[in-house]
Amino acid sequence: MFKVGFIGLGIMGKPMARNVRKAGYGLIVYDRNASTLETFRKEGTEIAANGREVAEKSDVVITMLPNSPHVASALFDKDGIAEELRAGQAVIDMSSINPVASKEFYSRLKERKVDFLDAPVSGGEPGAIEGTIAVMVGGDKPVFDKYYDLLMTMASSVTYIGPAGCGNITKLANQMIVAVNISVLSEAYVFAKKAGADPKLVFEAIRKGLAGSKVMEQKSPKIFSGDYDPGFRIELHIKDLQNVLDTAHTDNISVPFSAAAMEILQSLKADGLEKKDHSAIVKYFEKINNAKVIG
Ligand code: NAD
Numbered sequence: 001m002f003k004v005g006f007i008g009l010g011i012m013g014k015p016m017a018r019n020v021r022k023a024g025y026g027l028i029v030y031d032r033n034a035s036t037l038e039t040f041r042k043e044g045t046e047i048a049a050n051g052r053e054v055a056e057k058s059d060v061v062i063t064m065l066p067n068s069p070h071v072a073s074a075l076f077d078k079d080g081i082a083e084e085l086r087a088g089q090a091v092i093d094m095s096s097i098n099p100v101a102s103k104e105f106y107s108r109l110k111e112r113k114v115d116f117l118d119a120p121v122s123g124g125e126p127g128a129i130e131g132t133i134a135v136m137v138g139g140d141k142p143v144f145d146k147y148y149d150l151l152m153t154m155a156s157s158v159t160y161i162g163p164a165g166c167g168n169i170t171k172l173a174n175q176m177i178v179a180v181n182i183s184v185l186s187e188a189y190v191f192a193k194k195a196g197a198d199p200k201l202v203f204e205a206i207r208k209g210l211a212g213s214k215v216m217e218q219k220s221p222k223i224f225s226g227d228y229d230p231g232f233r234i235e236l237h238i239k240d241l242q243n244v245l246d247t248a249h250t251d252n253i254s255v256p257f258s259a260a261a262m263e264i265l266q267s268l269k270a271d272g273l274e275k276k277d278h279s280a281i282v283k284y285f286e287k288i289n290n291a292k293v294i295g
Pocket of ligand 1: 007008009010011012013030031032033036063065066067070071073074089094095096097121122123124125231233236
């Protein structure tokens with residue numbers, strides 16, 4: 001069994017690392033937040049002083065960090081992972097980042113004979129706790145095969161997509177669909193309310209039909225209750241859509257719906273709502289229509 005290093009113990013990384021440990025793998029962890037590290041130390045997990053020590057004492061290093069610059073910093077800064085990586089070791093980056101950055105990390109590590117997979121996830125904090133996240137993977141297929149069992153300790157599905165960057169291309173496609181889906185769901189509920197129908201009854205009437213979706217099932221109760229605690233923060237969805245726009249424009253792709261969803265999220269950020277769940281997108285449609293879905 002591999003000894004696993006885990007860097008980034010936030011909302012997602014903490015339960016994911018615990019699931020790796022529960023499956024019987026040796027584990028050493030690092031996060032720049034000292035109190036999180038202390039929690040793991042109290043649970044009996046080996047903790048490291050920095051990324052370099054994680055790389056030194058493990059066979060494979062998993063990273064679960066906010067965005068591309070954080071992964072670049074964890075890999076290549078002084079005392080970072082790359083200072084200790086040996087030929088034959090691997091880095092599995094499970095953060096949602098720009099696929100162009102994933103390809104660059106793959107190439108830079110390949111020069112040192114170190115393997116790299118981009119393996120972002122969907123399923124949110126509940127999926128991370130239950131070990132039922134979906135993992136989408138880019139990189140070399142033999143490397144994917146080697147670490148499949150390790151990834152499955154955290155997941156209900158682990159899918160190989162293609163070469164480096166393909167995991168994050170898949171994740172960005174997922175984030176485009178979710179952002180536009182919540183936006184039009186919100187638009188439809190405000191439309192129904194203002195035109196004279198009860199949005200809760202609209203939901204009951206249409207949820208089993210063609211318009212029904214996981215987004216409708218999970219986000220409608222939040223919209224109706226006005227509970228916008230995250231969940232998935234608006235600021236993280238802005239990060240993902242920025243990566244969508246950067247990737248799209250680099251490759252000469254036009255993404256008008258994602259661009260519109262990005263502007264809606266930016267407007268909510270301007271209203272100070274960036275720490276709220278992305279179901280708060282409904283507040284944008286309530287504001288421009290001077291209407292409330294409930295009440
Ligand atoms: P988070 O902000 O809760 O956690 C990030 C952790 O990384 C923090 O503990 C922080 O201290 C640590 N960190 C940052 N830079 C570091 C560095 N250089 N070295 C060591 N530690 C560092 O974020 P999260 O919600 O766990 O999300 C992580 C990734 O997973 C993001 O890319 C996010 O988009 C993605 N994601 C999140 C969700 C969700 O529902 N929260 C769902 C799917 C995917």
